[in-house]
Amino acid sequence: MNATRRMLAMQEVIKRVPVPTDKPENAQVSQYYGSDVFGIDAMREFLSEEAFESIMQSMNQGTTVDRKIADQVAACMKAWAQSKNVTHYTHWFQPLSGATAEKHDGFFEPIAGGRAIERFSGNALVQQEPDASSFPNGGIRNTFEARGYTAWDPTSPAFIWGQTLCIPTIFISYTGESLDFKTPLLKSLQALDKAATDVCQYFDKNVTKVAVTLGWEQEYFLVDAALYNVRYDLQQTGRTLFGHASAKGQQLDDHYWGSIPERVAAFMKDFEYESHLLGIPVRTRHNEVAPAQFECAPVFEEVNLAVDHNLLLMDVMEKVAIRHNFRALLHEKPYAGVNGSGKHNNWSLATNTGKNLLSPGKTPKTNLQFLTFFVNTIAAVHEHADLLRASIASANNDHRLGANEAPPAIMSVFLGEQLSSVLDELEKSVHAGKMSPEEKTKLKLNIGKIPDILLDNTDRNRTSPFAFTGNKFEFRAVGSSANCGGPMTVLNAIVTEQLIAFKKDVDALMEKNVEKDEAIFQVLKQYIIKSKKIRFEGNGYGDEWKAEAKKRGLNNFPTTPVALEAMISKKALDMFESLGILTHREQEARYEINLETYTKKIQIESRIMADMVNNQIIPASLLYQKTLTDNVSGLKNILSATDFKKAADTQIELIKEISERVTIIKKAADDMTEERKKANNLDSAKKQANAYCEKVKPFFEIIRYNVDKLENIVDDSTWTLPKYREMLYLR
Ligand code: ADP
Numbered sequence: 001m002n003a004t005r006r007m008l009a010m011q012e013v014i015k016r017v018p019v020p021t022d023k024p025e026n027a028q029v030s031q032y033y034g035s036d037v038f039g040i041d042a043m044r045e046f047l048s049e050e051a052f053e054s055i056m057q058s059m060n061q062g063t064t065v066d067r068k069i070a071d072q073v074a075a076c077m078k079a080w081a082q083s084k085n086v087t088h089y090t091h092w093f094q095p096l097s098g099a100t101a102e103k104h105d106g107f108f109e110p111i112a113g114g115r116a117i118e119r120f121s122g123n124a125l126v127q128q129e130p131d132a133s134s135f136p137n138g139g140i141r142n143t144f145e146a147r148g149y150t151a152w153d154p155t156s157p158a159f160i161w162g163q164t165l166c167i168p169t170i171f172i173s174y175t176g177e178s179l180d181f182k183t184p185l186l187k188s189l190q191a192l193d194k195a196a197t198d199v200c201q202y203f204d205k206n207v208t209k210v211a212v213t214l215g216w217e218q219e220y221f222l223v224d225a226a227l228y229n230v231r232y233d234l235q236q237t238g239r240t241l242f243g244h245a246s247a248k249g250q251q252l253d254d255h256y257w258g259s260i261p262e263r264v265a266a267f268m269k270d271f272e273y274e275s276h277l278l279g280i281p282v283r284t285r286h287n288e289v290a291p292a293q294f295e296c297a298p299v300f301e302e303v304n305l306a307v308d309h310n311l312l313l314m315d316v317m318e319k320v321a322i323r324h325n326f327r328a329l330l331h332e333k334p335y336a337g338v339n340g341s342g343k344h345n346n347w348s349l350a351t352n353t354g355k356n357l358l359s360p361g362k363t364p365k366t367n368l369q370f371l372t373f374f375v376n377t378i379a380a381v382h383e384h385a386d387l388l389r390a391s392i393a394s395a396n397n398d399h400r401l402g403a404n405e406a407p408p409a410i411m412s413v414f415l416g417e418q419l420s421s422v423l424d425e426l427e428k429s430v431h432a433g434k435m436s437p438e439e440k441t442k443l444k445l446n447i448g449k450i451p452d453i454l455l456d457n458t459d460r461n462r463t464s465p466f467a468f469t470g471n472k473f474e475f476r477a478v479g480s481s482a483n484c485g486g487p488m489t490v491l492n493a494i495v496t497e498q499l500i501a502f503k504k505d506v507d508a509l510m511e512k513n514v515e516k517d518e519a520i521f522q523v524l525k526q527y528i529i530k531s532k533k534i535r536f537e538g539n540g541y542g543d544e545w546k547a548e549a550k551k552r553g554l555n556n557f558p559t560t561p562v563a564l565e566a567m568i569s570k571k572a573l574d575m576f577e578s579l580g581i582l583t584h585r586e587q588e589a590r591y592e593i594n595l596e597t598y599t600k601k602i603q604i605e606s607r608i609m610a611d612m613v614n615n616q617i618i619p620a621s622l623l624y625q626k627t628l629t630d631n632v633s634g635l636k637n638i639l640s641a642t643d644f645k646k647a648a649d650t651q652i653e654l655i656k657e658i659s660e661r662v663t664i665i666k667k668a669a670d671d672m673t674e675e676r677k678k679a680n681n682l683d684s685a686k687k688q689a690n691a692y693c694e695k696v697k698p699f700f701e702i703i704r705y706n707v708d709k710l711e712n713i714v715d716d717s718t719w720t721l722p723k724y725r726e727m728l729y730l731r
Pocket residue numbers: 213214215216217297298299300301346347348349356469471472
């Protein structure tokens with residue numbers, strides 16, 4: 001018999017040795033960190049003082065860069081890039097397809113006499129017009145206005161990746177609508193800066209700027225490239241559509257923080273080295289809960305930069321993995337039955353005075369400021385829980401949320417026992433009308449105690465989608481392949497809206513001559529009461545929580561099409577528009593794009609599933625069935641009737657089982673194809689997404705269940721698909 005592709009792949013895997021890394025022997029990170037970034041140091045070195053000051057100003061204040069200065073910056077960038085043997089440049093942007101986009105142009109320009117020179121003008125740096133009519137636009141761009149613009153974002157430095165100078169840019173349509181993740185993120189930062197700075201004025205007049213900080217934690221799987229290459233489902237959908245569970249999965253909890261295999265360690269070393277050259281501050285690495293699952297986390301940064309760095313890191317990871325004969329799987333759920341991958345978004349607010357607004361302070365005054373931002377964030381999540389849920393909705397994440405140690409699709413906030421009781425206390429002790437001096441002292445004493453309590457507050461609730469972790473909120477429902485810019489924009493927006501409302505409420509009381517601190521306490525109390533139902537300290541994985549959440553009136557949207565609807569609620573549309581982050585039209589387009597992406601993903605999965613059933617699973621099953629039937633016929637020729645019955649019964653059962661399962665999966669695959677055709681003919685993105693979710697996707701389970709049973713009975717040497725037990729154990 002011919003060896004199956006799977007067996008040939010396994011032979012390759014067995015021969016693997018660790019690939020040597022590029023990282024210079026014994027070099028410390030500080031020696032090469034950021035050397036491929038046109039960062040502040042490179043700018044100071046290469047730019048004139050005037051140009052340097054001007055760039056610093058536009059970075060800090062968001063002012064536009066003067067064209068003359070841009071020319072100078074471009075020339076310097078080119079000189080710097082050439083000193084590193086770079087030949088091309090690209091505007092690097094984040095279209096709504098989810099991946100980053102780049103189109104490389106050479107620096108060289110032909111000149112008279114058949115010669116060429118290298119050139120890079122300020123114009124080429126500042127703006128480009130990609131002919132980009134095939135990026136998702138949700139109907140915003142008609143073909144007659146198919147041009148889009150990319151425009152330089154000087155707040156994120158240019159960098160060299162491969163042989164190309166990459167310039168981070170925003171991406172907008174000819175008519176000015178944003179077509180990317182970065183534009184609304186930057187707008188949300190401006191809005192939040194203003195609202196948060198205004199609120200900070202109650203506490204500290206020196207605060208003139210509030211920035212958002214993000215520290216993401218990226219989970220991912222590695223699989224051997226040879227096995228990946230013969231799993232068409234992994235290649236085309238990022239996840240395994242079939243696969244019988246490995247007997248040993250994560251039940252022994254022996255992978256989490258376990259020792260890292262040598263081959264993997266070599267990969268990590270290289271990928272961290274490449275990341276450090278790019279100024280991505282990755283610092284932490286460890287094994288995750290599932291076999292072959294890992295995590296890396298950087299030191300947090302300003303959110304715009306952190307988002308760019310995360311996108312770049314995903315790209316670096318995928319490329320370096322290939323060098324090491326691995327494939328990095330960034331999908332939220334590459335394997336059924338084991339942990340999925342998330343990307344925890346640690347979010348906080350930082351002032352120009354160096355204060356983390358979500359870090360309790362040393363005095364009652366700074367703690368009142370802490371409580372203000374803390375309670376307002378909770379209130380914002382309460383008010384817009386559905387929108388936050390929508391911000392992390394995707395076909396991929398649907399598999400992860402609520403399964404195998406991932407937070408549920410119900411949004412709630414975890415505060416920890418200590419802070420919960422601080423809020424309860426506040427609720428009890430504050431009352432309308434003037435407070436007595438004793439009451440005030442007691443209150444201040446109470447909140448003055450916060451830092452002490454938090455220091456030994458070690459309780460961590462891994463089951464909450466949105467948890468306070470001492471000095472930041474951790475949004476854990478974000479999927480591993482997502483652009484953090486989406487959920488971060490929403491979080492920034494809802495907190496901005498909340499802070500504006502807070503200031504209005506406090507000012508209104510102060511106008512009625514309520515003293516400032518008292519006014520703040522009273523408004524916070526109202527918010528604490530109003531947002532109570534979003535707080536949950538218990539086990540988010542349990543079914544009791546689902547029932548309890550329902551009682552509380554919290555929504556549980558398990559699938560993307562329904563979850564996305566919150567994006568276009570009047571409340572959401574009005575909020576984004578009034579804050580100047582996204583117009584109705586832009587937000588509606590995003591909704592359409594998300595629906596279309598959902599539909600396409602399920603469509604691709606459904607098609608590849610049917611292909612694999614027809615080309616691989618049924619043929620392998622029938623091949624094995626033929627071995628059995630040949631054997632049974634042979635037995636019949638040589639045995640007496642009684643002996644034959646004894647000898648052949650089990651085999652006949654197997655033959656029948658194979659026929660039954662093959663019939664079921666074939667029929668299901670055909671019926672699924674019919675449902676797909678019907679869905680494709682529906683006349684709106686919403687109807688299509690719903691049909692794919694409700695009519696097409698349910699076949700996945702029927703098919704998979706029977707295929708996985710077949711995997712378990714068919715001869716190992718006949719089965720063509722690498723198995724979970726082979727893919728999940730890296731050697
Ligand atoms: P964990 O126990 O969740 O691993 P860590 O303290 O290691 O907690 O932090 C996890 C992530 O949170 C890291 O990426 C870290 O940089 C980030 N982080 C820490 N402080 C902040 C902050 N103020 N703002 C944003 N992210 C932060």
